Amino acid sequence: MSKNPIIEFFVISDIQLTVNNKKSHEKLKFALQDIHAINPNPDAIIINGDLISDGRSESYLKLKEILESNAYAKRTFFTIGNHEYFLNDGNQPSIERFLSFANLDQVYYKQVLEDYAFIFLGTESWGPIGAPTKDSAVLSEAQLAWLESALEEHRGSEKPVFVFLHQPIPNTIPATDLEYYQNGIIQSKELIDILSQYPQAIYFSGHSHWDLSLPGTYLRKVFSMVNTGAIYDTYGIGDNGEETVVNAEGSQGLYVQLYKNKVVIKGRDFSKKGWIDLADIAFNGEKELSC
Template sequence: MLRKTFLSAALSLSLLAAAVIPTAVGAKPEKEKPLLAFPVISDIHIQSWDPQSHQKFKAALSDLHTLGPDADALVINGDLTNGMPADYAKLSELMEQNPHPRKVFYTMGNHEYYKAWIDRNGSWNADAFPNDETEQASIGRFLQLSGKKKVYGDQVVNGFRFIFLGSEQYRQSDPSNLEDAWLSEEQLEFLKASLRKGASSGKPVFVFLHQPLPGTVSGTSFCCVNNRAIVQHAELRNILSAYPQAIFFSGHTHWELKLPGTLVQDKFTMVNSSSVIQPWTDNGNGGEMLTGPDESEGLYVEVYKDKVSIKGRDFYRQRWIPEAQFTLPRSIED
């Protein structure tokens, strides 16, 4: 297993010294204004008929707005909905009715393909998969929400590069894809080019994909039937490994943030974002289990001239998660 905790040996890099320093929850607030601030949440699982998904998402947005009313962006890293048109309509409605940063970035999760499991009567029907649903139709609904032309792309926010990746196939193309992200060669080449551009700035580069790399952050030994999560995981890991300043955020596992594998370093940094709708945890017997019904979590990221702060947030109790407060020291020349 490749997992390494945040206490792993520091990466050798002059631009980003990746030794992770746990941040005390009771530390005094930063006096210096961050160069960049953005929350990262995932696995909100908005369904039109599910009031709990609405309430938890609204509570997360409210808490994040209280924390950072001037945040520069919001990233929602996959599993936005269950793929149904009514789910997307409800998500759009919730976004219109609740405070959030002006810039919102979405990535595509496996659940964005789930209309393929639902028949004409609105019932789960695995026997009739894909229930006349195509992958392009699923992707099209996501692109309509995100306002993008592809499931992958990049943006520069306050001089920092954000790279968004997403699965381009589901089980219709290949049943062996299961719930794993499928990344085309074109997408991987795009990633290489975008990383080169971001690295030339001497700043951290933020990369987002719903599914994690196998054997890394907490939950990756349990999240997937074949323990793969990303079909092209070897290629993706190889690309990211050339950029120690890359910080790779993933969701999908739902594993809670207080666990020791929330932030992992192995040539680059990987961070798990838990889940807004329902965190999971280690059951202590080699498996996983649900946490309490009210639990809801996410991350808040701040970038300063000398460090990157990544803080786990408990949206239900509106407080920081002590075990998930990390500081990545860095040195840049702007």
């Protein structure tokens, strides 16, 4: 194995920034500074949904200001989460604000870095408030057809394919067995059917804020799934058996290193500047090590 990674990138999610929430500003700044200290020139940073908390244009402007005033990768890719819809003025206005910020044409797209595919998915609908599917990902038939087409050229390859969606697949990684997450992706069956054709796929999701130090952050089920933690607070199970904030100062993300024959995924605790070893994944999709 080459000592030098082919690609190195970070995955963070759930910044949930607003203009008036100074804590959200400081957590993002601290994470970006730690990322820069680890690797000042990563190949990419992926921000996997819930960039902002309220869906407002001014929050996007503040986010842009913080990103541009702190060292961050020139290639930074974004996915849309549920909080980007929280202004509650309709799907299309919410999507348009996100696309304008991220300089995208649609919420799903593909990038290729060093001949490796990065596929970004995004919910196209939200709400209404009070509905059991309020925070669910809705993937249109067009998006699912696009995903099938985008993956087709990688059929039979052992090269990993990196797939990003804010919401996790129900009944997989931690928290997704809870009632709130049962409708987390309305088209979860269709998504699973597609990804299961590609055992080299690695699916990254946020949304749950689940603390990376808790068991089960990495899961292998035909393809691989990884929890991306959260920049704003980390969650777990409280004494009452319910989901709750377990670390209000918690701020976590992933550092991914792609080598010739495996992918190394490390959890990073930005608040403590410490590592959480997660998994080494061989290119045939078989997990070699999980800590």
